[in-house]
């Protein structure tokens with residue numbers, strides 16, 4: 001057998017890994033409802049036509065060669081204008097167009113952290129962070145976000161984790177998997193920490209337009225000298241996740257210049273992001289965004305339904321999300337039973353596929369699991385009927 005690199009052992013991505021089991025359940029003849037991945041397209045939400053037109057036009061106009069490694073100028077300009085309008089003034093030359101938020105995150109972490117370094121990551125977290133850190137040999141150090149406090153980050157806990165080995169602080173706001181948005185004073189405290197301790201703050205803002213009350217300001221807006229790198233993409237708020245088209249912008253007062261040079265060096269090595277899709281960034285950011293208001297309303301309706309139905313189940317509590325399409329309920333499990341036991345049994349018994357909280361870094365015994373609530377309200381109601389019945393039986397089993 002040809003050996004595999006050790007680093008692969010630490011590289012897990014539960015959101016996709018769990019699909020293997022779902023396919024087995026499907027092969028046995030049961031319909032599976034895929035609530036594991038945050039992709040609005042299979043649930044009937046549609047990419048805005050003017051973005052599709054922009055890609056088709058780019059293909060027809062012959063934009064099929066390599067783009068510059070930092071991205072085409074009009075896309076960088078559109079991103080800079082977007083950041084500036086949201087309160088993070090930035091020039092186009094501080095922007096890199098990437099293959100989704102994911103590539104931006106990987107470029108930034110690779111440029112900053114090396115073997116043995118620490119990166120502060122929320123728990124629960126979006127699992128790409130821990131996966132990339134495993135790949136580059138750096139250590140994810142988890143800071144608490146608190147379900148008793150609307151899943152807000154524990155700022156004092158973060159402060160207590162800072163050491164000379166800390167290379168970056170990851171903040172996901174609005175958050176996946178919790179659906180939380182962070183208030184201005186929390187943001188300000190985190191920015192101040194980054195500023196005074198000289199720790200780059202990686203602001204994952206991929207859901208910024210999907211807060212139910214409307215777009216949230218740029219994370220960096222309250223402290224423009226703090227070393228902040230912001231990330232976003234067309235995947236969520238522009239309904240084009242398969243296009244792998246996103247961006248990053250490097251802010252602050254110049255402290256990140258060398259990091260930015262390193263990011264551009266790494267970007268040269270992968271040549272460019274997908275060229276025709278870069279034209280869609282221009283169309284998306286400069287064009288009609290009316291789809292977003294309708295999308296936010298649809299998400300709010302589903303969040304309210306999910307919150308009511310989940311909290312009505314004996315043994316389950318769930319915090320009301322304020323953005324995106326995720327809820328992170330908690331089921332009170334008997335001793336010795338894990339979140340994965342519950343989620344896999346739910347899948348096998350009902351075909352409903354969620355992701356166990358430990359896939360996002362929570363303790364398996366804590367019983368968290370993530371629900372993607374993009375399905376129609378009618379389908380969600382059926383799904384919650386299945387979860388109600390299953391949970392009652394699961395918790396009653398063996399005299400639990």
Ligand SMILES: Cc1ncc(COP(=O)(O)O)c(C=O)c1O
Pocket residue numbers: 038099100101102103126172175176204206232233234235241244245246
């Ligand atoms: C918090 C967060 N960051 C990044 C990503 C990846 O997004 P992209 O498709 O832009 O790479 C996701 C996707 O679910 C996400 O939830």
